[in-house]
Amino acid sequence: MSPPCLTTPTWRARSPRPRSAEVARRCPPCSALSWRLCSITSSCAPATLPCFLPDSEDPRMLKSPIPIRRPLRRALRRLKLGASATRHTLVGRPEVWQLKRDFQIAFLRAQGLAPDDRFLDIGCGTLRGGIPVIEHLHAGRYTGLEVRAEVIAEAWRELEAAGLEHKDPRLIQNSDFDALGLDHRVDVAWAFSVLFHMTDEIAGAAISFVGRHLAPQGRCFANVCLGEAPDGSWQGFPVVTRPLRFYEQLAETAGLTVTPLGRLDELGHPAHLPDASQVMLEMTPRKA
Ligand SMILES: C[S@@+](CC[C@H](N)C(=O)[O-])C[C@H]1O[C@@H](n2cnc3c(N)ncnc32)[C@H](O)[C@@H]1O
Numbered sequence: 001m002s003p004p005c006l007t008t009p010t011w012r013a014r015s016p017r018p019r020s021a022e023v024a025r026r027c028p029p030c031s032a033l034s035w036r037l038c039s040i041t042s043s044c045a046p047a048t049l050p051c052f053l054p055d056s057e058d059p060r061m062l063k064s065p066i067p068i069r070r071p072l073r074r075a076l077r078r079l080k081l082g083a084s085a086t087r088h089t090l091v092g093r094p095e096v097w098q099l100k101r102d103f104q105i106a107f108l109r110a111q112g113l114a115p116d117d118r119f120l121d122i123g124c125g126t127l128r129g130g131i132p133v134i135e136h137l138h139a140g141r142y143t144g145l146e147v148r149a150e151v152i153a154e155a156w157r158e159l160e161a162a163g164l165e166h167k168d169p170r171l172i173q174n175s176d177f178d179a180l181g182l183d184h185r186v187d188v189a190w191a192f193s194v195l196f197h198m199t200d201e202i203a204g205a206a207i208s209f210v211g212r213h214l215a216p217q218g219r220c221f222a223n224v225c226l227g228e229a230p231d232g233s234w235q236g237f238p239v240v241t242r243p244l245r246f247y248e249q250l251a252e253t254a255g256l257t258v259t260p261l262g263r264l265d266e267l268g269h270p271a272h273l274p275d276a277s278q279v280m281l282e283m284t285p286r287k288a
Pocket of ligand 1: 090091092100122123124125126127128129130145146147148151174175191192193194197198202237
């Protein structure tokens with residue numbers, strides 16, 4: 001097998017920037033991925049086989065005007081997208097909004113989400129993932145929880161725009177998992193890009209909530225950032241990286257068992273996005 005190309009990159013000053021179509025490609029021999037074109041040592045790839053490195057690893061970035069131009073380009077793209085882009089910004093970068101929507105429904109369908117399942121979307125946001133799920137489910141089967149009132153308001157607009165009011169989803173503004181109780185158990189609980197935006201205390205309360213509401217054969221899926229790193233922040237929420245043991249302990253307290261299903265890119269998430277390395281956890285009720 002070829003050695004991994006990231007170890008010995010040599011850079012070509014004349015390499016063109018990758019066009020968007022190239023962005024998602026991986027280096028065929030070594031599978032390295034990112035969005036910056038490099039040329040690599042002969043052990044890895046001839047010039048015809050591009051390999052991509054993250055911006056932070058690209059020496060050209062030191063002198064490049066791109067870091068200044070990129071936010072401008074993003075802002076222009078958002079302007080072009082208009083009101084819906086403003087809505088999409090509430091749950092992440094609008095540029096990846098469609099990819100994130102597509103991944104969520106594809107993953108849940110692959111896991112066997114049935115139209116009759118009772119579905120709980122924790123941190124449902126503006127229904128980026130929720131709309132295709134609501135479409136797939138029978139009426140009255142979807143419940144979304146969201147902490148921000150203005151985001152719930154946008155979620156209702158998104159539902160209306162999709163013409164799905166007849167599916168009668170429940171959207172609940174919730175800021176305290178310990179005080180919240182649903183009148184039914186759920187077959188599938190889903191927390192997409194949510195657990196790592198919670199403080200440890202809130203994550204514990206959310207997982208306990210799942211433990212109290214999951215049906216005996218129910219399953220909860222949640223993607224997390226595994227490892228150890230200082231906390232970051234996003235729209236007033238933390239961005240936390242925790243070892244698997246952390247989630248195992250919270251789940252154990254809630255009567256659940258954790259099984260890591262794999263990295264997102266192994267589960268169909270676009271590999272060129274940085275989130276691809278997040279891990280999808282499955283939590284199920286512990287068997288007696
Ligand atoms: C990155 S967004 C993801 C939204 C949605 N799951 C999706 O994929 O489109 C994270 C969402 O979690 C919500 N959130 C964060 N903490 C929460 C909490 N304690 N309870 C409910 N929602 C929460 C945020 O307001 C935000 O809308």
